[in-house]
Amino acid sequence: DGGITQSPKxxxxxxxxxxxxxxxxxxxxxxxxxxxxxxxxxxxxxYYSQIVNxxxxxxxxxxxxxxxxxxxxxxxxxxxxxKNPTAFYLCASSPGPSVRRTEAFFGQxxxxxxx
Amino acid sequence: xxxxxxxxGPVTLSExxxxxxxxxxxxxxxxxxxxxxxxxxxxxxxxxxxTKADDKGSNKGFEATYRKETTSFHLEKGSVQVSDSAVYFCxxxxxxxxxxxxRLYFGRGTxxxxxx
Numbered sequence: 001d002g003g004i005t006q007s008p009k010x011x012x013x014x015x016x017x018x019x020x021x022x023x024x025x026x027x028x029x030x031x032x033x034x035x036x037x038x039x040x041x042x043x044x045x046x047y048y049s050q051i052v053n054x055x056x057x058x059x060x061x062x063x064x065x066x067x068x069x070x071x072x073x074x075x076x077x078x079x080x081x082x083k084n085p086t087a088f089y090l091c092a093s094s095p096g097p098s099v100r101r102t103e104a105f106f107g108q109x110x111x112x113x114x115x
Numbered sequence: 116x117x118x119x120x121x122x123x124g125p126v127t128l129s130e131x132x133x134x135x136x137x138x139x140x141x142x143x144x145x146x147x148x149x150x151x152x153x154x155x156x157x158x159x160x161x162x163x164x165x166t167k168a169d170d171k172g173s174n175k176g177f178e179a180t181y182r183k184e185t186t187s188f189h190l191e192k193g194s195v196q197v198s199d200s201a202v203y204f205c206x207x208x209x210x211x212x213x214x215x216x217x218r219l220y221f222g223r224g225t226x227x228x229x230x231x
Binding site: 004006033042045108 | 121147149151156157158159160161164204208218219221222223224
């Protein structure tokens with residue numbers, strides 16, 4: 001079945017450590033996104049990529065990094081510079097700007113907790 | 116800039132009650148509008164969408180009409196069920212500008228709880 005796979009579902013990190021969240025899609029979508037969700041704040045865009053080897057900062061990129069070496073994969077690294085990393089992280093994909101007016105498809109999310 | 120303002124919750128209803136969740140938007144281009152639903156501990160699922168003015172999206176008894184004159188996309192359901200309990204997000208996507216092509220702007224979400 002086509003879809004978006006995020007792993008792991010739960011992740012615990014010690015303060016001061018970097019951690020990488022995985023996101024893989026087999027929908028042949030060009031565009032991929034990372035969102036952060038906190039209670040009462042909705043979804044905030046961290047980074048997005050519309051094509052392989054290219055990505056742009058979203059609204060809250062500080063303390064995060066991404067790469068887009070393959071069309072299927074868009075990993076997110078939460079660095080030690082991110083002051084408050086505990087949150088629910090959602091990855092999404094969409095066909096891309098060449099296909100207008102289409103929705104995004106979401107993974108099941110990764111809950112990151114800093115201990 | 117582009118944004119979505121969504122009715123704040125939580126909303127608590129009895130089974131079979133009528134549901135309305137208000138959503139208004141601001142967009143400089145020609146947005147597509149979406150409602151997503153999130154069940155506990157899961158990602159978001161598309162509930163319905165409308166891509167141009169006066170379009171009505173519908174799915175699973177939910178409906179929303181794209182009203183350009185009032186810049187609104189209110190979600191309605193005539194008779195809610197316990198299984199509809201979830202968080203609902205209104206979102207827009209602007210498809211006609213530069214580097215922000217296709218990105219989604221979300222409202223803050225509305226928690227709906229339906230009691231039997």
